[in-house]
Amino acid sequence: MNDSSLKRTPLFDRMVQAGGRMVDFHGWEMPVQFAGILAEHRAVRTACGVFDVSHMGQVLISGPDAHRFIEHVNCNRMSAEPGKGTYAHILAEDGGILDDAITFCLGPERFLAIVNAATADKDFEWFQHWSEGYDVALDNASERTAMLAVQGPRAPALVGELFPAALALPRFGIAELPFAGETAFVMRTGYTGEDGFEIAALPECILATWAELILRGGRHGLVPCGLGARDTLRLEAGYLLYGADADETRTPYEANCGWAVKLQKGDFIGREALIRRKEAGFKEKLTGVRLLERGVPRAGCAVRLGDRKIGELCSATFAPSLGTGIGVGYLAPEAWEAGTRVAVEIHGKTVPAETVRGAFRKNNV
Template sequence: MNVYFWRRYVTHTDLKKTPLCAACEAAGGKMVDFHGWLLPVQFEGILAEHKAVREAAGMFDVSHMGQIFIEGKDAWAFLQHINCNNIKNEPGAGTYSHILTEKGTIIDDAISFCITPEKFLTVVNAACADEDYAWFQKQAEPFDVTVRNESAAWAMIAVQGPKAVETVNNLIPGVQELARFHIREIELLGAKGYVTRTGYTGEDGVEIMLPNDKIAALWDELLKLGVKPCGLGARDVLRLEAGYLLNGADADQTRTPYEANCGWVVKLAKENFVGKDALAAQKAQGLKEKLTAFVLKGPGVPRAGCKVYAGAEEKGVLTSGTYSPLFKGIAVGYVTADVAAGSEVEIEIHGRKVRAEAVKTPFYKNRV
């Protein structure tokens, strides 16, 4: 599978490394520059890793993700203010949401977990973790909260697939009882940490957060249990099949949740939150463009930047695209709002227009 869209293979040392970098290299990982981090794009191969996650269990080094802790009597009220979704404040519960600018555009999509009513953990995307933290600090001024960026102290492995949870249960007894989108404090390998049950692949799975010096031992234990190492290439195919956004490509500070086809995370009925007025106005006015999914009807691999046409009229441009072992060429992009599911379009790939159909996401939907 062509992986040209990842940055060049690298051997230099000017990139940030996760605590699992050496373990990934020892497992045969082909390392690339991903937003300034040295991460594996693949191990055995994208197709094999895709198959492992769809049929059994695969693991990903996601230690580059950020962890921001919010504590204090106003912790929940603060998160309600900076998120457009309603944040759950029951201990253990997590909520996916978008963090917005005053204009209603997306700074990040993140998951906030309630550890206690006065202590929350927000897991943010790596590329904007520092920006998120600065925004949190700025917005926290009127609230009785303490915001701590502990991203450098934590490492994380995501284990995904239909056999992922039962496999991890060998290391963390009782994890099978953890509800989806929930968190639990754990003690593992002599250290305190957290386990969550979310995922970015469309399959069931868990994420295990441990201090940096313990994560390599966890990697080794998972290898012994037969969990296959997987890289960024398979992760991108899996997440696109499942209809998840890639922050910085499908969602950024030029787009709102409504435009990103995530209107379900916007709760205009709740008390004021950052960006609420702008979103209310956009909803009233209607959308000009919207993130839309496409399946190719001919050969080709769609990529970000490919233009979308209806006849001679250019309708928009792709933000993500790939070859899927399940669906062949799939993609999403921002096109004019009149391009609805079922519409016939053409996608220009290397100067050649390929027929495609607009479809609803997700492309792939499992039972989770």
């Protein structure tokens, strides 16, 4: 791997030193694993793990109309309470999903949106386009911001050693806390189904945070984790992966995120189309499947009900915490009810499975 067109995060050298197996992830050279996906997955479920998520994007939105603006570009009711974040989808005018993001209220006129890596630049352009008529300043901080995720039941004890005030944060809470002479955004969020934190700051501050976490982490069972474990953890937790499980052809309702749509809150981009599309009804909905026999499903595997194909999987893997294969795919209405017996086609073989709604195991958040 020595492709100069690939982007590297400020933590790249640390990842290589820690034994990361580096791969091309949407144009970023990122670690897919260190010791191994199973060991890293287990560490996050039982102790804690640290992930470099510096590829993700950060957009700062400020000004007198900042809250009104984020309400307009997100489909959920967005918190205006300082210290609180809200998960939402950013929709196109036709109701299709452009991205999923968490937007945090930092103060009455200041917000921070954490967006996906591959969509960060497009999101920023989208925000700029729609900011006309709003008294807001938009700042794409993605390039100058690094980010770590520390996840697992031991994460609070470890992160609390560096950021004592982080322990008081509720789920989806954020605080601006001092570290190494800088200020870091510390958020009680994550993508694993476990308690944990995400920490975003200038690269020097994140490098210092990484060093301190590694120094102190041993006692807490901390291991460096790659994108492989991030994917198995998030899929077990029932979390959406934008680009794989949702894109601009799908609405939040089909993506099983209707809970994040608040039609009553007033106008927002995509609202009219969502109402229309909801009234027309949907033919497919993102539905989980759990294999009842041995096999490892992959994205692209067909899902059958009787002898009829009712969809295919868009994300699938062996689930380390369940010891079985799981996946999600857009399936026909007959399979929407949890527990429906279906079958997944793997290498020409038909493996029995049942449908699941939401998380594949109880999340500890």
